[in-house]
Amino acid sequence: MTEQRPTLATDAVLEAATRFELGGAPTAARELRSGHINDSYVISGPGRRRGLLQRINEHVFTRPRRLMENVERITRHVAGKLGPGNRRRRLTLIPADSGRTWIEIRSASEGSGRGRGGHGADGWWRMYELIEDVTTRVTASSADQVFRAAQAFGRFQGMLADLPPPPLFETIPRFHETSSRFDALDEVLRGEPEGRQAATRRRQAEPEIRAAAAHRHLAGRLMEAEARGVPRRTVHNDCKISNVLFDRQSGEALCVVDLDTAMPGLAAFDFGDMARSMAHGAHEDSRDPGEAEVDLELFRALSRGYLDGARFLSAKERETLVDGALVLTLEQAVRFLTDHLRGDVYFRVERPGQNLDRCRVQFALLESLVARAGDLRRIVDAG
Numbered sequence: 469m470t471e472q473r474p475t476l477a478t479d480a481v482l483e484a485a486t487r488f489e490l491g492g493a494p495t496a497a498r499e500l501r502s503g504h505i506n507d508s509y510v511i512s513g514p515g516r517r518r519g520l521l522q523r524i525n526e527h528v529f530t531r532p533r534r535l536m537e538n539v540e541r542i543t544r545h546v547a548g549k550l551g552p553g554n555r556r557r558r559l560t561l562i563p564a565d566s567g568r569t570w571i572e573i574r575s576a577s578e579g580s581g582r583g584r585g586g587h588g589a590d591g592w593w594r595m596y597e598l599i600e601d602v603t604t605r606v607t608a609s610s611a612d613q614v615f616r617a618a619q620a621f622g623r624f625q626g627m628l629a630d631l632p633p634p635p636l637f638e639t640i641p642r643f644h645e646t647s648s649r650f651d652a653l654d655e656v657l658r659g660e661p662e663g664r665q666a667a668t669r670r671r672q673a674e675p676e677i678r679a680a681a682a683h684r685h686l687a688g689r690l691m692e693a694e695a696r697g698v699p700r701r702t703v704h705n706d707c708k709i710s711n712v713l714f715d716r717q718s719g720e721a722l723c724v725v726d727l728d729t730a731m732p733g734l735a736a737f738d739f740g741d742m743a744r745s746m747a748h749g750a751h752e753d754s755r756d757p758g759e760a761e762v763d764l765e766l767f768r769a770l771s772r773g774y775l776d777g778a779r780f781l782s783a784k785e786r787e788t789l790v791d792g793a794l795v796l797t798l799e800q801a802v803r804f805l806t807d808h809l810r811g812d813v814y815f816r817v818e819r820p821g822q823n824l825d826r827c828r829v830q831f832a833l834l835e836s837l838v839a840r841a842g843d844l845r846r847i848v849d850a851g
Contacts, residue, residue: 476507480589485511485521487571488562488595497521502604502710505816506728510598518598519562523591528814529728532592534637536570539594539727541636542628542702549627556715557722560597570594599723602713607751614746614766615773616721617712621704621738622777624724628702629780636702636731643705643729644737646687646799653680653802656809669809673824676805679831683798689791690736698734698784705729707738708745735778735785740792742770743844744800747793748833755825757832762840768847775851790844793837801830 478497485494492514500508500520507523524532539561546558561569573589608614642648657677661667670677694700704711706729713723745752747767750759771789775781804827807814812823837844 476589481509481511481521484523484571484573484589484593485509485519485595487565487573487593488519488521489564490519490562490595491515491517511595518600519595520598521593521595523589523593524728526591529639531637531639532570532572535639535728536568536592536594538636538639538730540569541631542727542730545631546624546627555597556599556602559599559723559725559727562595562597564593564595599713601716602722603716604713605709607749608709608746608766611765611769613709613714613719615769616714616719617709617746618742618770618773619777620712620721620724621707621742622774622779625701625703625735625738625778626780628730631702635700638731639728643731644733644796644799645691646795646802647691649799649802649806650680650684650687653806653809656806666809666811669811669824672821673805673808673827676801676824676827676831680798680802680805683831683834686791686794686798690734690788690795693736693784693788693791694734696784698736698788699782700732701735702730703733703735703738705731705733705737705741707741734788734792735781736788736792737796738792739774739789740794740796742774743767743793743837744797744830744833746770748836750829750833752826752829753822754829757828760829760833761836762833762844764840764843764847767844771848772851775848786848789848790841793844794834794841797830797834797837801827801834804830 481497482494485497490511490513494511494513496512498510500510505525505528507525509521511519511521513519524535526532529535543559543561547560550558563569564571571593573591573593575588575590605613608617661670704724704727706726711724711726712721713725714720715722747770748760748763754760804815804823808823808827815823815826817823
């Protein structure tokens with residue numbers, strides 16, 4: 469069964485919103501359905517103040533307290549780097565009546581169980597100050613936009629380069645350990661499909677299953693680089709352009725958002741995710757894999773922007789960046805394929821076969837990246 473997000477009643481959302489210090493009673497709630505994972509709502513308060521209320525998906529983030537401790541540390545550190553102003557350039561958590569920046573709601577019927585809590589407000593909630601007069605993008609419309617987004621992610625990494633110990637908690641263990649993503653795929657393929665729909669999904673995905681096997685040799689490249697001394701840093705781990713807020717008037721990249729997967733990792737994880745999501749003109753949900761071909765102009769803009777923002781990188785790290793593009797594209801293809809075979813239980817889908825279409829786009833892009841890998845390495849080397 470596909471996990472569908474139930475639509476919460478407005479009064480349930482407002483019930484959760486009242487627990488945060490928005491300056492008075494919330495007056496309205498509007499759901500945002502652009503994200504794959506958490507439930508998000510724009511909350512209107514008195515005096516035109518607005519907040520972004522989110523319910524954390526406990527199926528994905530099984531230790532939400534530790535996740536929120538990460539987010540508190542990151543937002544506090546970035547605020548210190550940017551100073552008391554610049555509130556549009558950083559995420560700011562709104563305090564809750566719990567004395568922290570989150571709350572946990574459990575109804576008597578739900579008890580201590582995990583999950584979304586049906587149509588009630590059960591779950592872990594947080595609220596950010598809403599950054600006004602900004603836009604987001606699903607795909608980049610120009611090389612300049614790619615440059616600005618990549619620069620923003622590089623600067624984000626730079627601000628966290630001196631985050632005091634201990635390391636951040638791993639909110640999703642082995643998140644970019646690509647070999648473990650293949651292990652998950654293997655587990656699905658070892659089992660017999662349960663039911664007609666499962667058998668149909670596997671039959672539909674036979675070419676993609678073969679493609680995953682053909683590219684499996686790439687899976688360990690980044691872990692091998694780490695074994696050779698490439699350092700782990702605090703990285704974002706979900707570097708797509710939709711996680712950057714752009715000023716509505718100037719087009720400036722203001723703020724990196726969605727910090728839930730920020731944790732220790734390699735710089736190549738973030739660069740690879742950017743290349744996978746920004747260095748071509750295809751939409752992730754396209755039904756035409758032929759659109760997914762690396763654009764060297766966009767890749768050049770991405771490389772220049774990121775390297776300008778991430779000036780702390782060592783020579784060893786720069787050498788891994790193109791491998792990051794190959795590995796992260798393969799990894800995402802395998803993740804979409806596995807979720808398709810499991811019945812769409814992780815990524816939100818709006819139509820049958822959507823995860824398989826996403827998988828096909830990623831494999832088409834991977835073929836293009838592999839074919840142009842020499843050109844990509846020369847672009848990175850040129851700085």
